[in-house]
Amino acid sequence: MRTFTKLIINKKAERLALTGHPWVYGEEVVRTEGEYETGDLVDVYTEKGRYIGTGFANDISKIRVRLVSRNANDCFDEAFWQRRVSYAAAYRRTVMKGRDFECCRLIHGDADGMPGLTVDRYNDILVARTLCYGTDAVKKRIFKALVGVLNEYGVAISGIYERNDVKVRDLDGLAQHKGWYEADFLPEPPATVVTTINENGVLYDVDVENGQKTGFFLDQKYNRAAAARLAAGKRVLDCFTHTGGFALNAAAGGALSVRAVDISAEAVRQTEANIYKNGLSEVVTVEEANVFDVLTELTEKKKKDYDFIILDPPAFAKSAKALHNARRGYKEINLKAMRILPRGGYLATCSCSHFMTDELFRRMLAEAAADSGVSLRQIEGRQQSPDHPILWNAGETGYLKFYLFQVV
Known part of the structure; x- marks a missing residue:
């Protein structure tokens, strides 16, 4: 016999839940049968009495229930x-x-x-x-x-x-x-x-206390390897380098030179340490600067100093409300990168914002290419590495878009 409090959900929530989505929002709960406290496990049912699943309840959050099981026989021990x-x-x-x-x-x-x-x-x-x-x-x-x-x-x-x-x-x-x-x-x-990791043959110091997120962006591991395969003999500009992830992979891939840029003084310091740790100081340089300013300056000079540009910005759109301005930011950096590159140059570009969907990102790239008077020859379209799995029934788990192009 079930002993958990019941939360009854409306038709809208039922339709989504039956596709396998694991969240129930507060406004979707029609009524409650029993009492519960924040963090308790509760059962979710449709208005017709169909069991949907069991999950953690929270009246504080907009997400009222986060499902952990759809098996009524599970014992949460x-x-x-x-x-x-x-x-x-x-x-x-x-x-x-x-x-x-x-x-x-x-x-x-x-x-x-x-x-x-x-x-x-x-x-x-x-x-x-x-x-x-x-x-x-x-x-x-x-x-x-x-x-x-x-x-x-x-x-x-x-x-x-x-x-x-x-x-x-x-x-x-x-x-x-x-x-x-x-x-x-x-x-x-x-x-x-601080610990040292080896990614794709490149060494990085990871500060688990002060580094962004959990210390390192592991989701780009194989995307960095893909970019490195194109880097041999190239003059590379790595924008938003953070701790040198793409820059050092490109250098290890045989880049002729790599210029890494980040606005954070701490990120630059860590990148410098990683450059010397890998013995790549003759290939990679790093500077503290605003990427938007750097790209604007290069565009105005109309010099073709780089034949491979990497754009790995932070999440410009951290909410749906921020999407419009974020789209403008993504378009600006991509448009300028396309104008800076010579014909036949290469572009790696990505977005880690869930709200900037793949469809919106691709549309933005197409508009930037048209405004720049270039065509994009797609080499690869990629996502986050498989240790960050994507559930097709929960779109929020898929967030990273990564594309490699030749600009022609």
Whole structure:
């Protein structure tokens, strides 16, 4: 017999839920049968009494319920979370081979049936971010299971660092904090928050305490490798370089020269360290500057100084309301890059904003090409690496668009 409180949803929510989408919004709940507290598991039903699933409830968030199961027979005990973690880890071992498994995303929220939870692996350190109240309450079970599964794989985890220092936690009623997670299944925390990873043969220092997101943008791993395959003998301009991800991959791919640009002084400092760590100071230079200003200056000079430009901007559109201005920003940098490149030059361009859909991004690129008087010859169209899986029934899990073109 079911003992969870029932939430009855309207027709609109029912249609979406039956496609497999894992969220129920507050305005979609018709009535409640029973009482619950934030973070409790509740059952979701249609108005005709059809069971939809069970998930974490939260009256504080716009998302009233985040489903974790559609099986009415599930018992949400330690064994349940153990299975979830085992599935997630086994999937990464399949899609991230060899050294790629050493630094990858192990848990990707709803795509792994653990809503609001991100866990990235950097060698023997795990970095976790929890954005769902209910998941936060069971994270000890999840972390313990993850450490145990990795140990079975021969990987001894030295520490779990929590990066819960983001404002979005406020929306779920969670306090912000960061630091080493302490538990009886973990050893004493490492003495340093910096570790060195190897991505595509390039070494990077990752600061898990102060770096953006969880310390590094793992979702571009194979996109950086794809760009590197085109870089041999090229003069490369890497815009929004962050810690040198694309710049160093291009240099390792045989680029003649690489100019990396970022507005952040800290990002420039970290990029400089990574340049010297890889012995690429004769190929790669980095500068602190506004990319928009750099592209404007190059456009006005009408010089063809670069034959490969890489555009990896931050998410200009962090909400639907910001989409219009974000689209203008994306178009400006792409249009100028197309004008700067010589005929036959190469362009790598991307957007990590979910709100900037692939259709909108492609349309913007087509308009920029038309306004620049060039044609785009597509080489590849790519997405995030497979350790960040995309659920087709939850469009929010697919966010990264990446294209390689020849400008003709």
